Amino acid sequence: MEQARIRNFAIIAHIDHGKSTLADRILELTHAVPEREMREQVLDSMELERERGITIKAQAVSVRWRGHQLNLIDTPGHVDFTYEVSRSLQACEGALLLVDAAQGIEAQTLANAYLALDDELEIVPVANKIDLPQADPDTAASELAALLGEEPERVLRISAKTGEGVEAVLDAIVERIPPPGGDPEAPARALVFDTSYDQYRGVVAFVRVVDGSFETREPLRAMALGTSFEAEELGVLSPARRPVPSLGAGEVGYVITGLKDVSRLRVGDTLTSRRRPAAEPLPGYQDVKPMVFAGIFPTDSDDYPELRDALERLKLNDASLSYDPETSQALGFGFRCGFLGLLHMEIVRERLEREFDLDLLITAPTVAYRATTRGGEVVEVHNPAEMPRELELVEEPYIKASVIVPKDYVGAVMELANERRGSFDHLEYLSEDRVLLSYELPLGEIVLDFYDQLKSRTRGYASFDYDLAGFRPGDVTRVDILVGGEQVDALSLIIHRDAAYERGRLLVERLRKEIPRQLFDVAVQAAIGSRVIARETIKAKRKDVLAKCYGGDITRKRKLLEKQKKGKKRMKQVGGVEVPQEAFLAVLNLDSERRR
Amino acid sequence: MGARHLYVHLPFCAHRCGYCDFVTVVGRREQHGAYVDALLRELALEGGVLAEHVETVFLGGGTPTFTGGSELARLLDALPETDELTVEANPETVTPELARLLRAGGVNRVSLGAQSFRPHLLSVLERRAGPDDVRRAVYLLRDAGFDNISLDLLYGIPGQSAADLECDLADALALEPEHLSCYELEAKPGTRFTHAHGDELARQADAMEGYFEQVVDALTAAGYRWYETANFCLEPGRVGGRDLRARHNLAYWWGRDYLGIGMGAVSTLAGARRRNLPGLGRYVAALQEGRTPPRETESLDEATKERERLLLGLRLDEPLPVADVAGALDKKAAERLVAGGLVELTENGGGPTVSLTRRGRFLGGGVTVELLA
DSSP states (O other): OOGGGEEEEEEEEOTTSSHHHHHHHHHHHTTOSOGGGOOTTTTOOSHHHHHHTOOOSOOEEEEEETTEEEEEEOOOOSGGGHHHHHHHHHTOSEEEEEEETTTOOOHHHHHHHHHHHHTTOEEEEEEEOTTSTTOOHHHHHHHHHHHHTOOGGGSEEOBTTTTBTHHHHHHHHHHHSOOOOOOTTSSOEEEEEEEEEETTTEEEEEEEEEESEEETTOEEEETTTOOEEEOOEEEEESSSEEEESEEETTOEEEEEOOOSOGGGSOTTOEEEESSSOOSSOOSOOOOOOOOEEEEEEESSGGGHHHHHHHHHHHHHHOTTOEEEEEEETTTEEEEEEEESSHHHHHHHHHHHHHHSOOOEEEOOOEEOEEEEETTSOEEEEOSGGGSOSSEEEEEEEEEEEEEEEEGGGHHHHHHHHHHTTOEEEEEEESSSSEEEEEEEEEHHHHTTTHHHHHHHHTTTOOEEEEEEEEEEEOOEEEEEEEETTEEOGGGOEEEEHHHHHHHHHHHHHHHHHHSOOOSSOEEEEEEETTEEEEEEEEOOOSOOOOSOOOTTTHHHHHHHHHHHHHHHHHSEEETTEEEOHHHHHHHHTHHHHHHO | OOBOEEEEEEOEESSOOTTOOSOOEEOOGGGHHHHHHHHHHHHHHHGGGBOSSEEEEEEEESOGGGSOHHHHHHHHHHSOOEEEEEEEEOGGGOOHHHHHHHHHTTOOEEEEEEEOSOHHHHHHTTOSOOHHHHHHHHHHHHHTTOOOEEEEEEEOOTTOOHHHHHHHHHHHHHTOOSEEEEEEOOOOTTOHHHHHHHHHHHHHTTGGGGHHHHHHHHHHHTTEEEEETTEEEEOGGGGTTOOOSOHHHHHHHTTOOBEEESTTOEEEETTEEEEEOSOHHHHHHHHHTTOOOOEEEEEOOHHHHHHHHHHHHTTBSSOEEHHHHGGGBOHHHHHHHHHTTSEEEEEETTEEEEEEOHHHHHTHHHHHHHHBO
16 A cells, blocks of 8 residues: 555544544444444453453554545553553554543543644544533534644534544545655664564564565564564454555554564564664653552462463563562462553453452552662662661652643642642643643552542542653651561551551551450551551450360360361461451551542 | 269250250150150160269259159169269259258259349349249258259340349359359350340440459459369368369369260260260150160260360369370460460479469460460
């Protein structure tokens, strides 16, 4: 296909604003999918994505429209996947900015729209759901027009659900979005904007060819990681895989690499031919590092091998997930897992529980801290129990957060941001009623329950997005929990010094309630280093006897004691105290409870 | 050597109290004779396991003294000679005639189910006797010459205050019983009582936590020996050196063999524990035909016997020889509990022993669980 007849575009939209429905209509109109095979929302392939109404992994699809090849490159719809979104957008020359005409633009949409504008993509604004009675297309159109500096008349008004206006969208893609540039004669370069793992064929790369062309069986190299392989198969997605002999400049398709390890080919890398390699990779590759960490333990320690296998399998399709074996005295064998963000963590947890049928204990999430010891050594800490005690400096990751909210809730958002050590950056009216607030916040304040608090304090109206903004020194400290004088490793946490007392008190109080009384007094303490900041005592039982025991009772009483003995053996021992699993669960769930 | 202890179960009661989960039969006066016949047949069938000298016999129930007078006399008459013959009695059943009958039948120890002296608590327990019935019963027994009377008391009754308990203990002590058994009321699953009062008991659990201590404090202060978790007897020094511990029950706690006869009765003989099944009809019918009654049997291996020795022996105030329970005892746990002041390990001439401290005895159940290997 000659470059002039190719259009590469993405759809930028908020969850539930109709992206998948629009994609389905486009597939229908272009007859890419026979009607009988038409499943609702073809693009979202994972069960979980369907349920949560979000797209986690980008995919692409090529369709024909009035003599042109239109390549729709899907983008992940959540805050944790900003980097993947940016790579998808970089593969395009234009984007549809799709907004629910009843709700207006949301923070994530805005963030992604800015990403697209930064890449100088041609933006086609679309107001969707005009069939809904509560739709206000005029307001939506003027909001979009103001944002883009366009005329409101240029905003397309459609209903992806009924199909109204969708043909005009396809025409606008052809008319307004420029064809891909790139030099077809130059050494070949292709941007990897997504990967997936095929259990028979290994790693599959989804690519946008920028310069030159690629042929089947050609020896290739990924320039950033240096990985070499052969293009076992090239093809396009329509939307099923369809092999082609070659992919030329401007085209979008897939490369079957035969690689068995997904970590050897990362999103954002540049593929080139080993026969005539390009001198420079395409710009923008980053090694995305997990920023949120949590320990994942099987409830039943016998399930450890199953958990390990499950993580291995998830990792095949999710290069951004990391995991290392972790042994907790209290929770046994498990893994310290790294995630891009909270949603990523939730998705992994749900997949482990749902697809692999595992019962899990998950420790409170923590962020990556950068600690400088007195000796000047810098370590990155992913586990509170590993935070060195003698420190010169701790740096914590910060984010730049954008919140869009109806103006009545500005106060509530500011209050929350202040509670969470936020520093105000700016405020901007997007329309008469809606405000964009921008704050800088420590990521550590976000991982616990910020998003839920935001939703509840704004009655669900707020939308939220963030970008990492680097490490900054923070007055954070490690708080340990001790039961019977012994540290419970799984309950250590890193927290801002001002919040340490309150948090320590809460944890200790809760543990006192959850740990059954023992034969001895048991101290439950929260401590910073050797300094105890909160203490509760679980008072010893005053009596624990079988009231009577005569000749007819002996068997029954013996069995009763034997049963109690068995029960004790199953409990986790900390400091000579049997701590039932429920106690750990209750403490680890403290945050989700506070949300309610 | 044969069994030196005989238990005889008399299941009949005038009324089943709400908290009771024993094997009992209400009323059926017309069957008392047939039942005693069956008992005597079982004794004849099984008597061979008894030692030549039977040290103790215990008539338990039910309410043994509810059994018809002539039937009871016939039974007492047929029992082997013994050192200690105990009968359980409910206060309202004690009459001058009964007292004389027991005395004539060789009974030398009576265990009276007093339970409480507070009318409102007795009514919660559905007991028929009032406080004065208890006192009258004691006087009648004394008049008949009984010098070894035990009173049963219950504590932890729904609605019972600490002051109520104090009064109950004082009222019981005023009668100068030789022996007292004090039990915390258990809401046993499935009883009418638990259905009616279980929630209330759960609510009061914290308030009643100190009652056990209160009982032990009051009775030891009054000169009683706390010789078993729930049992107290006058110190020998106060009764001319007599050992007033219940010898029959000591046999259980020492792990001795015993023969039990009657419906629902349990025997432990030569490494096997067997239990006659409940059910009056089939018990009587089997013995009428000269067969042994339907039973279930559990064999006790050495390890099980050691565990039982441990759990029973630790109920007593006497040190338990470690050698008797070596396989059942978790030595590490014992040392930990010694450090915590709950257990004592001592060495005397006869080898090492293990016992519970005073605080350890209040926590005897939990401590035993810890000590079990």
